[in-house]
Each structure stands twice: as structure tokens, then as C-alpha cells.
Amino acid sequence: MSSRTENWPPADAEPVGPHPDAPAPGTELSEHYAECFGCGHEVELGLHLRSAVADDMSVVSTFTVRKDHQGAPGLAHGGLLACAFDEALGSTVGNLLRTPTVTARLETDFVRPVPVGSTLHIAARLDGRSGRKTYVSAEGRLDADDGPVALRARALFVTVGVDHFTTHGDPDAIEKFRQTAEAEAAAAEQRGWDVNP
């Protein structure tokens, strides 16, 4: 996975489709954690990504670049753009496969500059799975779903047990995450689907 010329997904990956309980096309996905830098509403300077499931079961996320996200004057910082893709790709794997997962590898191609004020439209799809490894990729287009491509990214996510978070994370933060997940589960049930994997 170190080069664009390498096969993607790797030969041992099998095609993967959404979990039977995955959210249906058209579903707007909630933030997965209020304090998440990528999607959480409590992080004032965060990216505030919003995601929804498209008709073809890709996940489309939007990220509007603000002044707080600059690297070069007037342009988005590359690391923050990679962060937006991490979030969009992780949301795709977590929501479509209904599994706790973490980024093991993230590769980003920066194709064109992303100005402050523009909105990236990131379309992500599952590419394959091999055991705990899920391969996923995305394209980010400027200001519209069919705008010019500004970035491409692909990533390997590895499914983990809940113990990954309880062992390495902060107990208070995990409790807050659990409460958010419970509230979301209740809301999702009302919308007609269940978030429990």
C-alpha cells in the first residue's frame, strides 16, 4: 500500500457489502462523538463533517474550510484535509459495517489547492475486506458532488474490540461516548434502523 502503482485493494481482499443493519440510502449520519475533532459539535474549531449514505451505498461527507483550518494563506492545511478524509473513511467503515474500527494506514493525494470558504464533498466507498482489515477509498471534490477533484485518499481500517478504547482511552470520555451512542441508538430506532452491530 506504499505506492499508487500497487494493487488496490490487495489481492487477498474480498468484496464487502454493507451490514444488514447498515443505515439505508438517504440516511444522515449523526456525529459519532460530541468531542470528535472531525465531526463533534462541541469542538468549536473542529471540522464539523456531516455525512449521509448515498443511493449507491457510498458515504458522502461535506467539510467547509474555515479560516481556522489554514496552512498557507487562504488555503486549507494539508494535515486537516487528511483528517477530514480519516473521519469520512472511518465513518464509512463504522456505519456501513457496524463495527468498531481504527485507522491503521491513511494515504492522501493532494491534487489541487482547497481555498478557505470552499466545501469539500467527499465520496467514500468500501473496497474490500480481509479478516479484520477493511480497505476503503474516497475522492474529495470542490464545492459540488461533481466538482473538480481536489484530493484522493485510501485507507486501511482494522476492526478492534471495545477493549481497544477501554484499555487505551480515557474512562470519562468513554462514558460520554457511550451515552451519546445510547441516545443515538434510541433516535435511530425511531428512524427505523438499529445501530447495534
Ligand SMILES: CCCCC/C=C\C/C=C\C/C=C\C/C=C\CCCC(=O)SCCNC(=O)CCNC(=O)[C@H](O)C(C)(C)COP(=O)(O)OP(=O)(O)OC[C@H]1O[C@@H](n2cnc3c(N)ncnc32)[C@H](O)[C@@H]1OP(=O)(O)O
Ligand atoms: C466503543 C464501541 C464502538 C462501537 C462502534 C460501532 C459503530 C461505529 C459507527 C460509526 C463510527 C463512526 C465514525 C468513526 C470515524 C472516524 C474514525 C477516526 C479513526 C481514527 O482516527 S482511529 C485513531 C488512529 N488510529 C490508531 O490510533 C490506531 C493505532 N494502532 C493500533 O491500535 C494497532 O496498530 C491496530 C489496532 C491498528 C492493529 O493492531 P493489532 O495488534 O490489533 O493487530 P495487528 O498488528 O495484528 O494488525 C492486524 C492486521 O492489520 C495489518 N496492519 C496493521 N497496521 C498496518 C499498517 N499500518 N499497514 C498495513 N497493514 C497493517 C497487520 O499486518 C495485520 O494483518 P494480517 O492480519 O494480515 O497479519
